[in-house]
Amino acid sequence: MSKNNPQAIRGTQDIFGADAEAFACVVETFERVRKLYRFRRVEMPVFEKTEVFSRAIGETTDVVSKEMYSFEDRGGESLTLRPEFTAGIARAYLTNGWQQHAPLKVATHGPLLRYERPQKGRYRQFHQIDAEIIGAAEPQTDVELLAMADQIIRELGITGVTLHLNTLGDADSREAWRAALVEHFRAVKDELSKESQERLEKNPLRILDSKDPRDRKFVGTAPKIDFFLSDEAKAFFKAVTSGLDAAGVEWVRAESLVRGLDYYRHTAFEFIPDEGSEAAGKLGSQSTILGGGRYDGLMESLGGTPTPAVGWAAGIERLAMLVGDKAEEPVEIAVIPISEVGNLRAIEVAQDLRNSRFSAEIFARGNMKKRLARADQAGAMAAIIIGEDEIASGQLQFKHLGTGEQSTLTLDEASERAWELRLDRDVEKFDSHMDTLEDAVNSLGDED
RNA sequence: GCGAUCGUAGCUCAGUUGGUUAGAGCGCCGGUUUGUGGUACCGGAGGUCGGGGGUUCGAGACCCCUCGAUCGCCCCA
Incomplete structure (x- = not known):
């Protein structure tokens, strides 16, 4: 700590002892459960061409516009340290012709990097477990993916966490809803918080989960996605929810859950600690433990043929904070x-x-x-x-x-x-x- | 990126309104008949008080800058 000792990079961690055991426990549980659902293991590069992320995630998102670790290599090419898994896996699917394995269920875990202000449960280098199903359009796919997430959390012994579920509809539904929201909030623009006035242009859906009371006043009366859903989109969501019920996965509808990244369609979800629960206390100001959704439009934005897919990622550090102390094994x-x-x-x-x-x-x-x-x-x-x-x-x-x-x-x-x-x-x-x-x-x- | 709090031995902390050689508990090392444990007792090592600059006769304590952690916002896992 003192003198000339070198310091770790801001937002990185040296994980040791009980914390390392908890971390390993999360990874081991993930590996065990993912085999029960027959997800296949993949290993991905830790960096990609920058355009892989900027095209997949969306130029205007915070992740791309201000959180990427990008640099030029010696050949002058812009590369980026992965801020998430999904874009890289989608790229691999296209470059390796993994269509032949569709529907493809894959799982991986490892470090991700995002240039953010560190806090408890939030780091510049952090770690995720990740699961994706690519090339499957059926709602049962979403159900299976969520059932696995639920089982991992249960097997980790984590309680007080609930699946929050929403649908963003198909591309047309989502566009129509977005337009209606913009219209709704633009009418009261001057009364919104400064942040939300900006969001109105960049990311209007985000206004819905603003915590500012000035915004909340108008959120209640905002148009609901359900009104804009096509019959197909409604049927899809209904199939997902009844499938979850059949699988015994508890969930709640979260109408204002939208997720930040551009590629989400239909199902969007987050596992969030219940308010006032022990889990919520341990996580500081972070709430989402596991998040994801369906991203049917992503492959096209990377230049591939339209390919339906769903996936999620969970923060290993955040899960580890909730599993409690894991003692190191005693010697025999x-x-x-x-x-x-x-x-x-x-x-x-x-x-x-x-x-x-x-x-x-x-x-x-x-x-x-x-x-x-x-x-x-x-x-x-x-x-x-x-x-x-x-x-x-x-x-x-x-x-x-x-x-x-x-x-x-x-x-x-x-x-x-x-x-x-x-x-x-x-x-x-x-x-x-x-x-x-x-x-x-x-x-x-x-x-x- | 913005706002706030904090930073003293390996760890958890105490250090009176700035005043002489900076302390405790735990841990570590050694010892209490040199081949025997979890207890007790004795002794020891270890800190230029995150770093740099300033105010002062004098700063761990006051001011500025910087690094880091934590909390809120933004966003997210």
């Missing part, structure tokens, strides 16, 4: 050489244990007291102690750190004891898990 077996003479034997024993799939660590710093204390602190089930006597006899001291009981064993016997201890521990874990489940069920009964 501590290997303790008593003095330098035990060092080599300790290495042999530790390797043998690791080859048998036990986590093992050698504790060889400080005196005997410190070594055992450290082993204990690391959560070891048992310590294997190796001194001169043991090297002479070819046996080991095996100390159970729970009971303190210690015995002289061969390596094979020690390994066998380790298996028993692991089994005991797992059974115990299972029991306590069952107890908490039972308590939860009982308290549910009390409430009703």
Whole structure:
């Protein structure tokens, strides 16, 4: 922190310890669940030609107009560090002829970069998990995609978060609605907030979720999208909502949810913490945890043939803030050489244990007291102690750190004891898990 | 990009209206019969008080600039 130590770039983070465990937990859960829904893994470049993003996302959006990390490479070409996944995946779909795999379900995760003012839950380099279904126009596609999002959030143990759902209709519906909104707000332009007066030109849909009371006054009476929806668009939305009900995904209608990027059509959604919930408190002023929608127009704006698609992305950091502390796994077996003479034997024993799939660590710093204390602190089930006597006899001291009981064993016997201890521990874990489940069920009964 | 608050040992913080060698807890290292743990006790290392400049006889405390974090706006994951 002091002196001449180099500082990290603003808005970047060095994630470590419990935070890193929570981060990994999110990624692991995502990887596990995405396989249940049979999304295929893809790896994408972290940068693209600038036009990939500017054409896909829209020149006038904040992301493109002021948040991109763009630079010229040595060949004079304008490149941009990815601010999102969707545009790059769409580009890959076109350049690699992935039409042959349509409907294509893909998933990925990794870092994104946006030049923004950092805050809690908001960074210049942040990380997302991302899922897309390309080449499928059916509303069931949206349902499956959302069901997966819902399951990931549930399996992470996150509560107090609800799916907010809206439809923007097809291109014509959206245009007609937009025109009506502009007309509605232009009539009262002078009474709107300064921001919304600007939005009127750039992004009128955004006025709908303004928090300014001056704007809110006119939002209630603003024209509703439902009035402009074509019959097809209505039927599409109805199919999505009834599909979500069938899948058991809870949702609420959010008529003013519009999403910032130009490419959205039909379904638009965000998972948002309920007001006043614990989750909302943990996120600071950030609200959206996961967001996305249908982007049927995107492929065309990149020069491809019209291709329907839906997708979402979720902030790993934001999800990690909600999963609670994840402790690092304790070590199973501590290997303790008593003095330098035990060092080599300790290495042999530790390797043998690791080859048998036990986590093992050698504790060889400080005196005997410190070594055992450290082993204990690391959560070891048992310590294997190796001194001169043991090297002479070819046996080991095996100390159970729970009971303190210690015995002289061969390596094979020690390994066998380790298996028993692991089994005991797992059974115990299972029991306590069952107890908490039972308590939860009982308290549910009390409430009703 | 705009507005506000904050920045003291690895971590969490205390430092009276500016006054002498900047403190605590935890952590770390060593020790309390040199082959044995989670407790207790003793000792030690570690800070030019985010950085730079200024006011003053004197600044961690006051002023300016800068960097960073946090909060609100904008926007978003």
